[in-house]
Amino acid sequence: MRYPSLDILRTIAIIVMVLAHFAGNLSGYKLPISGLGAPLFTFLSGVSYRLWINGLVTKGVRDEEISKISIRRGLFVFGVGFAFNILVWLPEDTFNWDVLTFIGSAILLLNLLRHQPLMIPVAIALTSIFISPVLRAITDYPAYWINYYFEADLTLSEVLIGYFVTGYFPIFPWITYSLTGFIVASMMFPEDQSEKPGVGKFLSFGGVLICCGVSLLVFGERFADPLQQYFFTGWTMFPASTEYVLITVGSAILLFCLLHQFVDLHPRLPEQKHRFQIFKVFSRYAFTIYLLHHIVHLWPLWIYGIAQGQEATEYWQKAMSVSVSLPLAVLFLALCYFILRRLDPEKRYGMEQWMRWLCG
Amino acid sequence: MSQIENIIDQLPNDSTLEKISVIESGAQAANVLFTFPVALHKQAVMVKGEIDNQVGSQFELLTVPSRCLEDEQVLSQLNDWVNPKDADNQSPLVLSLQHVQVFWTPEKIVVFVDEEFSPTVKSAIIEVSYYVSQLVEIENQLATNWPQLEADIPTAFEYDQQAARKKKQLMQRFKETYVLRAQLAKLTPFLLSPHTYPPTLESQISDRLRERIRVEDRVEFVSDSLEVYEEVYELCGQRVNDFQHARKGHTLEWIIIILLGAELVVVAFDYLSSLGT
Numbered sequence: 103m104r105y106p107s108l109d110i111l112r113t114i115a116i117i118v119m120v121l122a123h124f125a126g127n128l129s130g131y132k133l134p135i136s137g138l139g140a141p142l143f144t145f146l147s148g149v150s151y152r153l154w155i156n157g158l159v160t161k162g163v164r165d166e167e168i169s170k171i172s173i174r175r176g177l178f179v180f181g182v183g184f185a186f187n188i189l190v191w192l193p194e195d196t197f198n199w200d201v202l203t204f205i206g207s208a209i210l211l212l213n214l215l216r217h218q219p220l221m222i223p224v225a226i227a228l229t230s231i232f233i234s235p236v237l238r239a240i241t242d243y244p245a246y247w248i249n250y251y252f253e254a255d256l257t258l259s260e261v262l263i264g265y266f267v268t269g270y271f272p273i274f275p276w277i278t279y280s281l282t283g284f285i286v287a288s289m290m291f292p293e294d295q296s297e298k299p300g301v302g303k304f305l306s307f308g309g310v311l312i313c314c315g316v317s318l319l320v321f322g323e324r325f326a327d328p329l330q331q332y333f334f335t336g337w338t339m340f341p342a343s344t345e346y347v348l349i350t351v352g353s354a355i356l357l358f359c360l361l362h363q364f365v366d367l368h369p370r371l372p373e374q375k376h377r378f379q380i381f382k383v384f385s386r387y388a389f390t391i392y393l394l395h396h397i398v399h400l401w402p403l404w405i406y407g408i409a410q411g412q413e414a415t416e417y418w419q420k421a422m423s424v425s426v427s428l429p430l431a432v433l434f435l436a437l438c439y440f441i442l443r444r445l446d447p448e449k450r451y452g453m454e455q456w457m458r459w460l461c462g
Numbered sequence: 463m464s465q466i467e468n469i470i471d472q473l474p475n476d477s478t479l480e481k482i483s484v485i486e487s488g489a490q491a492a493n494v495l496f497t498f499p500v501a502l503h504k505q506a507v508m509v510k511g512e513i514d515n516q517v518g519s520q521f522e523l524l525t526v527p528s529r530c531l532e533d534e535q536v537l538s539q540l541n542d543w544v545n546p547k548d549a550d551n552q553s554p555l556v557l558s559l560q561h562v563q564v565f566w567t568p569e570k571i572v573v574f575v576d577e578e579f580s581p582t583v584k585s586a587i588i589e590v591s592y593y594v595s596q597l598v599e600i601e602n603q604l605a606t607n608w609p610q611l612e613a614d615i616p617t618a619f620e621y622d623q624q625a626a627r628k629k630k631q632l633m634q635r636f637k638e639t640y641v642l643r644a645q646l647a648k649l650t651p652f653l654l655s656p657h658t659y660p661p662t663l664e665s666q667i668s669d670r671l672r673e674r675i676r677v678e679d680r681v682e683f684v685s686d687s688l689e690v691y692e693e694v695y696e697l698c699g700q701r702v703n704d705f706q707h708a709r710k711g712h713t714l715e716w717i718i719i720i721l722l723g724a725e726l727v728v729v730a731f732d733y734l735s736s737l738g739t
Contacts, residue, residue, distance in 0.1 A: 218713075218716065219709055219713045219716075221716075222713060225720045229720055229723075229724045233724050233728065236728055237731050240732050240735055241731050257737070259735075263731065263735065266727070267731065
């Protein structure tokens with residue numbers, strides 16, 4: 103079953119990411135909405151995984167087959183993440199641990215956890231939040247981010263540290279998002295619909311998380327120095343501070359539940375498919391758009407740098423003003439929409455189709 | 463005009479057709495025909511309108527003077543009414559005793575009886591018919607649930623994550639089984655009541671009717687079937703409890719493993735960072 107709420111959220115996530123990346127990579131400008139797309143995207147990876155599993159179970163697909171497809175898909179996304187790093191961010195950034203390698207890993211972990219009682223993913227999500235600052239302190243996180251982007255040596259220890267703690271999207275604490283999405287979807291879409299809890303509980307929980315995050319933001323300065331330095335670092339995405347994680351997880355839960363309540367469960371709205379056309383298009387091709395928008399705005403930058411006889415990354419973050427890069431982002435989104443909506447709605451194209459063809 | 467109205471037109475005026483329903487004895491009713499023993503808390507009342515065969519404990523009782531027994535045409539028509547030719551049911555049970563004759567099916571009954579014995583004979587028939595209808599309901603319920611029972615038998619041996627989704631249904635079936643057992647237990651003393659001594663016409667009719675319906679055997683069969691249901695669902699219940707206990711322990715073990723894992727991760731990164739340049 104297709105939920106319009108998921109399409110809307112995935113569209114929001116992809117639009118935020120496209121705008122933030124165009125403005126950031128072309129103009130070095132940090133939009134106020136930067137840092138809101140990735141949490142939503144990773145949260146939705148958990149929700150989508152649960153719903154996808156539910157769909158396969160309903161179709162009567164064997165459990166072993168579900169595991170095999172999950173592993174293939176996880177490895178596919180992980181592999182595409184590496185190819186993306188090499189081809190788009192150039193080979194020296196192979197191990198920068200971008201969001202795709204993270205989502206691939208999250209799918210593999212969720213496959214392991216899907217049969218466990220919900221308490222276990224909850225425990226892992228909580229542990230992840232608490233352990234992340236400790237790990238950042240141990241591994242000296244700032245040492246990997248001297249120039250405000252992730253840099254590490256090509257040694258096994260640093261590659262592992264990057265994957266788990268210091269990369270762009272390390273397992274700790276980002277796994278919290280996928281796990282939370284998985285937990286929320288498991289509770290909101292149980293097989294026995296009579297066991298479905300009211301949406302109010304989730305709204306309250308989301309609200310509490312946001313309040314905790316905001317309180318930490320406000321009162322964080324009062325904590326002692328070591329706590330401030332690693333635990334309560336204020337609103338930062340790199341590293342994903344405790345406040346940032348709490349507020350963004352809470353917001354994702356809140357948004358998802360509100361949309362589910364007022365859109366999915368609306369007696370007539372889901373039937374008015376034309377209203378959700380734009381969201382459906384962006385949602386169906388979110389993976390492809392994510393890859394494409396990087397290629398579209400970064401490759402010309404690298405090519406231009408080389409053509410000028412300089413380093414490929416010479417013009418990164420200083421190619422143009424934000425008044426140009428943002429309209430370019432909007433133009434890219436508009437073109438994507440008009441091209442993708444013309445494609446046969448019964449068929450799949452792009453990376454999504456490849457994943458389906460290869461992994462099942 | 464319906465078939466029964468046509469037949470009644472040809473019958474003597476003292477013939478009566480009563481549509482009978484068995485309701486709770488506390489309910490207000492004008493035409494109470496029979497009050498069941500206190501333990502059952504029921505009363506048989508005459509109702510107006512059409513009988514709903516889907517609702518249990520409802521039947522039609524046609525009382526005809528015994529002199530009509532000599533009229534072959536009437537007999538044939540009444541036999542057809544009790545058991546229409548297009549119906550799948552078995553032929554009606556025919557019982558003759560002294561000057562009383564009964565055509566009996568669970569839904570339609572014809573009694574040929576003289577007016578002086580009519581009230582007592584009718585009472586006896588209403589009473590037995592209700593008990594039998596209850597027994598039939600239990601039998602039908604068991605027959606309907608039997609395929610489900612067979613499907614649940616593997617769960618009585620092995621209960622896993624997939625079976626955990628059936629927990630509510632299993633609980634419901636366990637409950638239904640015990641409700642049926644309770645109903646049977648409540649009914650059995652009346653279904654298997656000993657012969658009355660000295661015998662009366664109505665007690666003889668009641669005993670004979672129960673004998674012909676093979677009430678004793680059927681109660682035993684139902685009891686045997688219920689035993690199978692009880693065994694299967696008791697085992698299922700036990701498996702569910704075992705699974706839940708194991709799952710709780712399992713969750714606790716996992717939480718401990720996660721905490722140990724977290725500690726290991728911290729130690730491992732402490733070591734890894736010491737290797738870093």
